[in-house]
Amino acid sequence: MEKNDFLGVSKMMKAIVNRKKDIKGDGVSWLKTKEINIYKDKPGRIFLSTTHGGSPQEVDLNKRPKRGTQNAPLRFSNLYEQLWPEGKLISQPKLDDIKSLLPLIPSDARQYYENLAASQDLEDDVEGFNGSIDFDIEDED
Structure with a gap:
């Protein structure tokens, strides 16, 4: 993978409205969603599944809700941001x-x-582990 393969979706998430229907008109259960897929070749669509590896529902993010918004569709291709263009420290x-x-x-x-x-400003803290050992280590001698 290359640096330009890592894209952020925070701008996109701020721009979308919670969709209640997929492209077929079926209801979308956000609470039961287990898997969300986003594909580069379909920038205005997300694919939701309620089981891992299950059959996805396709949701069109370009379609604006009917009430209280303008008629112009959203364009998500410019809402993906490149993460760490200079590499992640x-x-x-x-x-x-x-x-x-x-x-x-x-x-x-x-x-x-x-x-x-x-x-020098970064500090490792994975699951509370920050470099100092807070448990006993036993040697197998």
């Missing part, structure tokens, strides 16, 4: 850890890891 400890593993990385993939950049 990682924390310095994470970069140091990756660099220590470079000898184990195959040479054809090494360039990617060598080009990673870090920011």
Whole structure:
């Protein structure tokens, strides 16, 4: 994947109105939706499914609701924003850890890891883990 493959949808989500019907006129259950798919070649459509891998309902986001809006359709192609056009920075400890593993990385993939950049302002905090160990580690000696 390349940098331009990562797109954000926050602008789009602010511009849409909660649709109650799909393109066939069937009701849409947002609370039961388990999966939402968005495709580059169909920028004004989203595909909702109430089961993982299930048959999706197609919802047209370009169609404006009837009341209280103008008749001009929305155009979503310009509402996708590129995420991290300069690449996503990682924390310095994470970069140091990756660099220590470079000898184990195959040479054809090494360039990617060598080009990673870090920011001193970022802090790793995954599920409450921020680098300090808050549990006992037992050795198998």
